């Protein structure tokens with residue numbers, strides 16, 4: 001991999017629900033020739049119906065694949081999940097290419113976090129399925145937040161995990177609207193992302209935004225470690241829930257803040273908020289504006 005500089009080219013890792021939604025959102029740039037989009041997929045055969053979205057699809061498994069080193073891009077964006085973020089992210093950053101992280105939970109893993117912060121490529125953490133983070137980041141940088149917490153409520157079927165036993169899965173699947181929401185986890189983002197890797201990237205994004213003011217990668221790393229253990233997380237399975245619902249609260253000398261986000265699910269993945277792709281497209285556009293040399 002090497003950076004190109006002037007050409008607005010985006011390399012996307014993964015072309016699932018979020019990746020395809022982002023491609024549709026970038027249509028204004030793609031259709032006017034201002035942007036080229038290449039998406040890395042693991043199996044081209046599974047994407048025969050996805051060629052009309054303006055992306056060139058390339059089969060590459062990992063950064064160890066020889067085809068990876070032949071690729072060029074101005075920005076790499078990950079839309080593929082934690083394992084892909086942990087392998088492709090450090091490779092892009094080490095090659096000096098800005099990297100947009102969607103599977104923000106990867107930042108909970110210390111060695112990945114250090115690699116992503118090591119540069120020379122810049123790390124861009126998308127807000128994903130939540131918002132209000134500019135306010136909380138501002139307050140946290142002034143050391144004016146004491147408590148930060150997030151409660152996430154989703155339809156039960158999207159919360160089933162491979163480690164759950166048969167009884168836990170049955171309980172989730174048989175929840176009725178009359179029973180109301182069931183709290184299935186309370187703890188920290190550090191614990192939550194291990195148990196629910198594709199459901200609570202937002203809790204790690206909240207920790208990242210409220211880590212406080214660090215000067216340099218070492219400080220950012222240490223502040224993030226503390227934030228991952230300080231932020232409160234509650235996950236609820238709510239059978240009345242069609243949308244994904246997130247409640248963020250924060251208090252401190254800066255004031256009291258509350259954000260309530262109900263996002264229409266992704267049309268292709270009911271467990272993912274549709275807002276995620278919108279946020280990723282915005283983060284990408286911010287990166288590209290920074291790269292433009294006109």
Ligand SMILES: NC(=O)C1=CN([C@@H]2O[C@H](COP(=O)(O)OP(=O)(O)OC[C@H]3O[C@@H](n4cnc5c(N)ncnc54)[C@H](O)[C@@H]3O)[C@@H](O)[C@H]2O)C=CC1
Pocket residue numbers: 013014015016017018019040041042060061062079080081082083084102103104126127128129130197198199201202205266269272273276
């Ligand atoms: N920050 C946020 O708010 C959110 C983040 N996410 C993250 O985004 C990820 C993707 O979400 P969806 O698009 O809904 O999932 P999805 O399952 O629809 O799509 C993921 C795609 O990536 C592909 N993939 C996986 N590893 C790959 C690799 N090494 N190379 C190329 N392709 C690879 C899969 O085959 C699949 O097609 C989730 O796993 C989660 O980590 C999801 C929701 C919200």
Ligand SMILES: O=C([O-])CC(=O)C(=O)O
Pocket residue numbers: 128129197198199200201202203244271272273274276
């Ligand atoms: O899409 C959402 O509502 C949140 C999500 O899955 C995540 O943060 O991983």
